Amino acid sequence: MRLSRRDLVRLLGCAGAFGILSKAGSARAAPQVPSCVVMDWGLAATVIALGIVPKGVPAPIWYDRCVVEPSCPPGVTNVGLLFTPNFELVQALGPDLIVIPPGLAPARALFERIAPVHAVSLYLPEADPYARADAQTRLLAERLACGEAASGLAAQAEAALREARMGLRSYDGRPLLLMSLVDERHMSVLGRQSLFQSVIDRLGLVNAGADLVPRGEMAIQGLEALQGLGDVHIIHIDPPNRRDIAAIALARPFWQALSPIRDGRFRRIPPVLGTAGLPAAIRFTHLLAQALAQGDRVG
Amino acid sequence: MLDKPQARLTEKAGPALVTALLAFPAAVLTARIWLGYLPISEWTAAAWQADGSALNAILFHDVILPRFAVSLLSGAALALAGTIFQQVLRNPLAEAGTIGVSSGAYLVLALTTFFAPALLAWRAGIAFAGSAAALLVVLGIAGRHRFSPMTMILAGLVVNLIFGALAATIAMFHEVGPLSLFIWASGSLSQNDWGVVDSLAPRLAVLFLIILPFLRPLDILARDDTLARALGLPVATVRALALVVAVAMAALVTSAVGVIGFVGLAAPAIARLAGARRWPARLFWGTVLGSVLLWLTDTAAQALSPVIGSIPAGAACALLGAPLLLLIPARSAGGPGTSQAGATHVPRIRVPLPVVVALPIVLGVVVVVLLVSGQGLHGWSLSLGPDFQSALTWRAPRMAGAFAAGALMAVSGVLIQKVTGNPLASPEVLGIGSGGMLAVIVAMLLGVPLDRNTQILVAGIGGVATLAAVALLSRRGGFTPERVLLVGVAVSTALTAVMAVLLASGDPRALLLLRWMAGSTYLVREGEAAGLLGAAVLALAAGCLASRWLLVLPLGPGAARSLGLDAGASRALLVVTAALAAACATMVIGPLSFVGLMAPHIAGRSGFVRPVPHVFASAVMGGLIMVAADWLGRNLVFPNEMPAGLIASLIGGAYFMILMVRPPIEGQ
Numbered sequence: 033m034r035l036s037r038r039d040l041v042r043l044l045g046c047a048g049a050f051g052i053l054s055k056a057g058s059a060r061a062a063p064q065v066p067s068c069v070v071m072d073w074g075l076a077a078t079v080i081a082l083g084i085v086p087k088g089v090p091a092p093i094w095y096d097r098c099v100v101e102p103s104c105p106p107g108v109t110n111v112g113l114l115f116t117p118n119f120e121l122v123q124a125l126g127p128d129l130i131v132i133p134p135g136l137a138p139a140r141a142l143f144e145r146i147a148p149v150h151a152v153s154l155y156l157p158e159a160d161p162y163a164r165a166d167a168q169t170r171l172l173a174e175r176l177a178c179g180e181a182a183s184g185l186a187a188q189a190e191a192a193l194r195e196a197r198m199g200l201r202s203y204d205g206r207p208l209l210l211m212s213l214v215d216e217r218h219m220s221v222l223g224r225q226s227l228f229q230s231v232i233d234r235l236g237l238v239n240a241g242a243d244l245v246p247r248g249e250m251a252i253q254g255l256e257a258l259q260g261l262g263d264v265h266i267i268h269i270d271p272p273n274r275r276d277i278a279a280i281a282l283a284r285p286f287w288q289a290l291s292p293i294r295d296g297r298f299r300r301i302p303p304v305l306g307t308a309g310l311p312a313a314i315r316f317t318h319l320l321a322q323a324l325a326q327g328d329r330v331g
Numbered sequence: 332m333l334d335k336p337q338a339r340l341t342e343k344a345g346p347a348l349v350t351a352l353l354a355f356p357a358a359v360l361t362a363r364i365w366l367g368y369l370p371i372s373e374w375t376a377a378a379w380q381a382d383g384s385a386l387n388a389i390l391f392h393d394v395i396l397p398r399f400a401v402s403l404l405s406g407a408a409l410a411l412a413g414t415i416f417q418q419v420l421r422n423p424l425a426e427a428g429t430i431g432v433s434s435g436a437y438l439v440l441a442l443t444t445f446f447a448p449a450l451l452a453w454r455a456g457i458a459f460a461g462s463a464a465a466l467l468v469v470l471g472i473a474g475r476h477r478f479s480p481m482t483m484i485l486a487g488l489v490v491n492l493i494f495g496a497l498a499a500t501i502a503m504f505h506e507v508g509p510l511s512l513f514i515w516a517s518g519s520l521s522q523n524d525w526g527v528v529d530s531l532a533p534r535l536a537v538l539f540l541i542i543l544p545f546l547r548p549l550d551i552l553a554r555d556d557t558l559a560r561a562l563g564l565p566v567a568t569v570r571a572l573a574l575v576v577a578v579a580m581a582a583l584v585t586s587a588v589g590v591i592g593f594v595g596l597a598a599p600a601i602a603r604l605a606g607a608r609r610w611p612a613r614l615f616w617g618t619v620l621g622s623v624l625l626w627l628t629d630t631a632a633q634a635l636s637p638v639i640g641s642i643p644a645g646a647a648c649a650l651l652g653a654p655l656l657l658l659i660p661a662r663s664a665g666g667p668g669t670s671q672a673g674a675t676h677v678p679r680i681r682v683p684l685p686v687v688v689a690l691p692i693v694l695g696v697v698v699v700v701l702l703v704s705g706q707g708l709h710g711w712s713l714s715l716g717p718d719f720q721s722a723l724t725w726r727a728p729r730m731a732g733a734f735a736a737g738a739l740m741a742v743s744g745v746l747i748q749k750v751t752g753n754p755l756a757s758p759e760v761l762g763i764g765s766g767g768m769l770a771v772i773v774a775m776l777l778g779v780p781l782d783r784n785t786q787i788l789v790a791g792i793g794g795v796a797t798l799a800a801v802a803l804l805s806r807r808g809g810f811t812p813e814r815v816l817l818v819g820v821a822v823s824t825a826l827t828a829v830m831a832v833l834l835a836s837g838d839p840r841a842l843l844l845l846r847w848m849a850g851s852t853y854l855v856r857e858g859e860a861a862g863l864l865g866a867a868v869l870a871l872a873a874g875c876l877a878s879r880w881l882l883v884l885p886l887g888p889g890a891a892r893s894l895g896l897d898a899g900a901s902r903a904l905l906v907v908t909a910a911l912a913a914a915c916a917t918m919v920i921g922p923l924s925f926v927g928l929m930a931p932h933i934a935g936r937s938g939f940v941r942p943v944p945h946v947f948a949s950a951v952m953g954g955l956i957m958v959a960a961d962w963l964g965r966n967l968v969f970p971n972e973m974p975a976g977l978i979a980s981l982i983g984g985a986y987f988m989i990l991m992v993r994p995p996i997e998g999q
Contacts (some may be wrong), residue, residue, distance in 0.1 A: 091971075109708070113503070115846050116853060116972040120725045124708040135843055138782075139854055145724070192913045215511040218839055246640060252514065252837050253641070254521030255394045256633075258369060259387060273509065274448070286393045286523045291386065 039079065051239050065177050066128030071117055071143075073099050074154050074308035075131050075172070078165075080105065081311040082173055082181040087125045090114045097272040098305045101315050122146055129175065150175045155227060157248045162220040162230035165309035185310050192314045193234050196321035200235060203324050206265045206297065207240035208232060213268065216281045220250045222269075227306045232320070240264040249306055255286070265297045267323060272303040299323035343821055347617035350623055357627035360634050361399065368395060397522035402626045402644065404528065405520075405584045406594050408535050410621020413595025414614055415542070415577040418553050419570050424484050424656065425582035426595030427462075428649070429820065431490035433590045435465025436582060437516055441498040444512045445505055455530075458586030459579065465490055466578050472991045485755065486991060487822050492759070492923050493984035495827065496977055499845060504971070505856030510837055517835035518589035518645010520629050527587050534583055542576045592646035592828065593652025594621050600655065624648070642832055649828035653821045657804060658852055694955065701962045702726050706969040726965075732855030732919050733961040734954035735863035737926050739916040741934075741953025742870040744927030745946050746909040749881045750902050754935075755816075755990075757928030758794075758913035760982075764922025766797030767914045768848055769826045772833070775840065778881030791914035796884040797822050798910045802903070826922070850921035850976020852961045863915060867950065870912045874946035877905060883941035921976030923981020924960075926953045927970075932990065956982070 069088040070076040074159045076089045080102045088111035089095055093168045109125055112118035115135055122130065123146045130143045134153045154168050155161050166186055173182030210222040210232075223245025232239060240261060245251040268278045278300050287293050297298045301319040304312050350703065368387045370376055377391045413426035420430075427433050439461030443450050472486035473479070502509055518997065522528075548569050552559045559566050568641040598621035599613060607616045628651065636642065645646065703714045703722050715723035744757045758764055770793025771786055781789070800817045830848075833841035855863075874881070880901040883891050891898040920926070930953030931945065939948035960982065961975040 110970055112970045112972055113846075115843055116851075116968045116974070118972055119853065120705075120721070121708060121970050123721065123725070134837070141856060142854065152880065214514060217523045218511075218514050218519065220510070246637075248838070250837060251640075252510070252835060254398075254519065255523050256390065256398075256521065259390055271510075273505070274511070281523075284524060286389065289389050289393070 035301040055072050066305070067126075068129040068131055068169060068176065069122050069125055069127040069147075070131045071111070071136055072114070072131070072133035072154075074305060074312070075133060075152055076104070077102060077305070077308040077311040078129065078154060078169055078172065078185075079176070081185055082169075082176065082178055084176055084178065086131075088122060089126050090117065094272075098303060099311070100303055102311060117143075119146065120141070131172065131175075154309040155249075157225035159225070160233075160245060161225065161227040162234065162313055165227065165313065169310050189310050189317070191312050192317040196235055196317045199321045199325050200237075203237075205237075206263055209240045209261065209264045209266045209292075211241060211266065211268060212271045213277045213281050214271070215277065216254060218252055218254055218282065219257075220252050221245055222250045222306070223248065225249060227309075227313060228304075231316055232237055235320070258290070264292055265324070266292050266299070267320065268298065268300045269301050270300055272305075274287070275303070299326065334658075335732045343612070346602050348614070349601060349620055350616070353623045353627050355622070356613055357623060357630050360630040361626075364630065364633060365391070365395060383436040393524045394522055394733075397519050397525050397528050398629070399626070400525075400528045400826070401522055401531070401588060402520050402629045402916070403622045404531055404535065405588050405591060406598070407618045407622040408531075408580045408584050409595040409625070410598035411539075411614070411618045412577040412580040413621070414617040415549070415573050416595070417599055418549050418610070419573045419577070420483060420554060423600070424596065424817075425992070427485055427585065427594065428491075428590075428592045428824070429596065430487040431465040431469045431590070432462040432578060432581050433585055434491045434494040435461040435463070435468075436585045437461070437590060438494040438498050439464070440515065440586075441501045441509070441512055444509050445501050455583065460581040460586065462578055462582035465494065466574070468988075470574075472988060475992055482991070484820060485760070485816055486539070486988075488760065488816070488823065489984060489987050489991070491827075492823065493981065493988075496849075496923060496980045496984065498771075499849060500973070500977055503846060503849065503974075504968075513831070513834035514643070515589040515922040517643035517831040518648070519643035520588060520625075520645075520836065531583060531587050535580060538576050538580050540581075542573060545573055546611075546614060547845065549573055553610070556849040588641070589645050590831070591625065592649030592824065593655070594625050594648055596805075597652045597655050598624055599733030600658075613903050640836065642976065643835055644829040645836070646831045649824055649831075652905050653825040656821045656824070657800075657817055676987070681983070694951075697955075698730070698958060701728060701958060705962070706966050713941040728857050728860040729852045729855045729961055731860035732863050733852045733957040735860065735867040736852075736916040736919040737924075737930065737953035737955070737957030737979075738867040738950035739863065739912040739953075740868055740924060740927040740957075741911040741930035741949040742867070742874055742946055743912040743916070744931045744953075745874065745904045745934075745949050746877075746912075747927070748931055749885050750905050750909070752885045752887070754932070755926070757931075758909065758916075759923055759925050759927055759980075760816060760819045761801065762797050762819035762826075763794040763910055763913040764917040764924075765819075765823040765826040767791065767917050768922045769793055769822065769829060770796070772826075772829055772844060775913075787915055790917055791911050794910040794917070795907060796912040798906050801917060802906065848921050848923075849974035850919065850924065850977075850979070852919055852957075852964070852975045853972050854917060860917075863919065866912065866915045867954075870908065871946060871950055873908050875943055877901070877908075878942040879944075880905065881946075919976075920957060920960075920979060921974065924957070924976045924979040925958055925987060926979055929953075929983045929986050930956060934984075 065084065067087050068079065068084065070079050070086040071090060073089070073095045076086055076095060077099045081084050085105045086108055088109040089104060090111050091113055092108055092110055095104050108171070109121070111121050117139060118135070119142055122143070127147050130147050130149045132140065132143060132149055132151050134151065137151065140149055140151065150172065152168050152172050154165055156164060158164065171187060173179050210228050211219045213219050219242045221241040222239070222241045224239065225247070226249045229239050229242065244253055244257050259304065270278060281287055282293065282298070292298055302324050304316045304319065306312060325326045338603070365374065368391045372522060373388070378396060379387045380392070409427060415421055416425040417428065436458035439457055440454065443457055469483060469486045469490055473483040476482040502512070548559070548564050551562060552564065552566060552569060556566055574935055581595065602613055602616040602620050605616070607613045625644060625648065628647050632642045632647045703719065705712070705714070705726070712718070740758060747756050747758060748754055767790030770789050771781065774779060774789045779785070779789070797818065804818060830841070830844070833844065880896065883894050883896050884898065884901065931949040934945055934948035934952050938946065938983040939945045957975060957979060959977040963978050964973040964975045967973050
């Protein structure tokens with residue numbers, strides 16, 4: 033059996049995520065790990081976190097801007113735009129498996145000509161996206177022949193949550209308004225059915241903006257929506273395409289007059305992609321715990 | 332008549348009554364919103380100075396009141412600009428939206444957002460430049476047709492479609508969706524301080540002061556150029572100045588607030604319908620009504636937002652205003668560019684036999700070259716030998732699908748042009764594709780599960796419904812080009828507004844729809860390609876069977892009757908056929924490809940004027956255009972796929988514009 037460099041990387045990552053580097057494990061995993069093309073950033077983040085380097089991902093530049101962590105390994109081929117896949121290119125890459133999101137269901141039959149297809153809904157607007165992400169990740173990992181890595185990733189997420197809960201023991205329990213500014217007059221508020229909600233649920237925190245989102249992951253609201261919000265802590269997730277928007281908006285008198293900002297209860301955290309499953313949950317948990325652990329100053 | 336006291340009284344009482352009727356619900360809703368923040372007793376205090384600590388007082392002072400002021404101010408400015416446009420251009424349908432001013436600003440802002448976001452600080456100036464450029468294009472085209480109202484609206488429609496396609500392309504390559512641009516395009520009135528009011532109010536005031544001395548001359552000018560000249564008016568100068576001021580007003584509002592459709596059209600129209608006949612009355616009441624209309628729309632949308640989700644005021648206005656477009660009588664008959672031309676002067680050509688034999692061979696070779704050439708993992712290559720099978724698998728279905736869709740669109744175009752007797756009618760301009768797409772979006776929002784076949788069915792229903800609307804409106808005067816085009820404008824406006832709301836809501840399905848509207852040949856499989864080819868054959872057969880109708884109908888209803896043809900029934904059949912053909916094609920190449928216009932026209936110009944050759948030549952031409960567009964889409968920005976429909980609409984739109992700029996040679 034010949035072990036290529038790429039197989040080795042995959043294997044190391046797989047095992048590394050589980051935390052063991054046993055001889056038996058590597059010998060078993062090596063021939064079974066299929067090469068894959070992943071047609072969605074959230075899925076790509078999960079696959080990479082499982083220790084597998086996909087052969088192709090759509091628009092890797094945007095992946096790095098939106099997902100940030102885990103970063104896209106070098107050598108991953110750009111297979112076109114999201115939702116407008118370049119089938120010929122995917123075929124030229126010769127994957128053993130193609131992982132697609134629900135949005136690409138109309139293209140499934142075409143992908144099946146190239147290789148077996150595994151469709152994953154990593155995120156759906158429902159009560160507990162974290163639990164869904166966990167379950168779907170395990171299924172995906174089984175398909176990729178690295179089931180242990182999924183347990184490892186889940187354990188990593190649990191550990192992050194545990195650590196964050198410890199760090200938050202001194203937090204005053206104020207509800208959180210989770211939002212991103214779209215421009216100076218509009219914000220997208222994260223709601224009950226978001227992955228973020230299921231993370232803060234697990235941290236014992238309250239989402240102050242839940243009622244502002246009728247359905248789905250988030251809702252665009254004017255600043256009027258801040259009405260009656262009361263004593264909250266604002267967590268601003270920088271949007272990937274305008275990371276400086278919060279700094280620009282916050283300079284305006286309106287924001288300066290708001291009590292959470294005046295009193296230093298406004299935190300910025302870098303972009304997190306809410307549809308990216310466990311890796312996003314881990315990333316958000318770390319960033320949130322860090323942000324809330326800071327002293328009372330505008331971040 | 333109008334000078335009688337009674338008439339004067341109606342002229343004041345009518346519009347005043349309508350204004351009051353609209354203002355009352357707006358005031359009630361506003362009071363309800365305000366009370367949600369502060370009790371009445373604190374309103375005045377909070378209006379002057381926000382209490383530094385209370386959130387609701389800050390919101391009242393910095394968000395709620397500015398929004399109220401912005402709605403009144405923008406409504407008035409857009410309505411005033413619309414009234415001036417209509418007066419100067421002698422066109423009751425002219426306003427910022429219909430003559431391309433808004434889409435010019437949209438395109439330029441989209442370009443800026445994507446390529447130079449740092450420049451967004453000068454948003455107002457940039458938007459103004461875009462608006463002015465779009466207006467110049469529209470005026471350039473309309474000028475060739477002596478500013479006939481219909482040519483102008485048509486030119487505005489085409490500019491809107493092309494600029495919209497360009498902006499969609501840009502948005503498509505911005506993977507996460509430029510949400511702030513989408514929100515701007517949907518015309519949200521949300522505010523965060525008095526900044527917009529502070530910058531907008533003085534600038535609008537200055538513009539108003541500039542135009543004030545020219546308002547009276549505009550009255551004379553609209554009646555008669557000769558009279559105006561005799562009175563010593565510099566006609567051209569006054570016109571140009573009034574236009575510049577009106578564009579500046581519309582562009583100021585558009586850049587500061589966003590795209591707000593149809594206030595500039597609806598307010599003057601309502602003023603006129605309410606009894607304001609003379610120019611000063613129309614000017615005054617139009618402006619006042621514009622204010623009240625936007626105010627009412629915005630407060631109503633706010634009041635409804637807990638139920639149906641937030642709908643930005645601009646898009647809400649466009650949705651309400653689109654049907655209104657059909658009720659406004661277009662004052663003058665179409666200009667030379669739009670009216671029916673009867674037989675063309677293009678001579679029928681006799682094609683020599685060698686050409687007849689050679690042409691299909693040449694075309695076949697071209698198609699094969701397009702099939703095997705392209706970019707891959709290792710750059711450009713010709714897929715010959717072992718790779719040929721792969722090229723065949725991946726490219727043949729999409730090329731066949733593109734060809735069939737182009738042919739269907741072209742046949743649909745020929746049928747519609749013959750039925751309406753209007754050489755500039757096409758499934759795209761008539762809004763058949765847009766109507767189909769609108770039906771699909773509505774079905775999707777209602778939760779109807781949509782596979783490809785249901786999509787085609789639903790789109791077909793939408794297309795037929797659009798054509799039924801055309802037919803209904805045309806019952807009085809036959810298929811006059813004016814009526815027919817207005818339905819197209821109304822439907823495509825509604826589609827744009829619905830898309831604007833969806834995109835601005837951040838709904839992930841909207842980005843999918845955006846891509847899909849641009850055409851999706853890359854998803855075509857063998858079965859679908861075969862189905863489309865079958866449909867194209869059927870459409871061609873229908874064209875052949877109806878060749879006598881196609882020959883007779885353009886001669887007019889009288890001629891048709893005298894030749895023993897039931898004009899009504901034959902028209903209806905042809906129209907349904909055309910709608911179904913266009914609906915099938917729309918699913919693959921999107922609603923805005925312009926192939927249905929371009930292909931029949933090129934075929935006609937090449938000498939294929941008798942019905943059967945015309946139908947066939949158009950189909951081949953339409954198919955080839957789409958195949959070429961598909962190839963470009965596959966290779967232009969490899970590995971990214973550019974939708975073929977989008978490329979075709981850029982090519983077709985440019986062709987359309989050139990067509991309109993050229994002096995009219997047909998008929999007259």
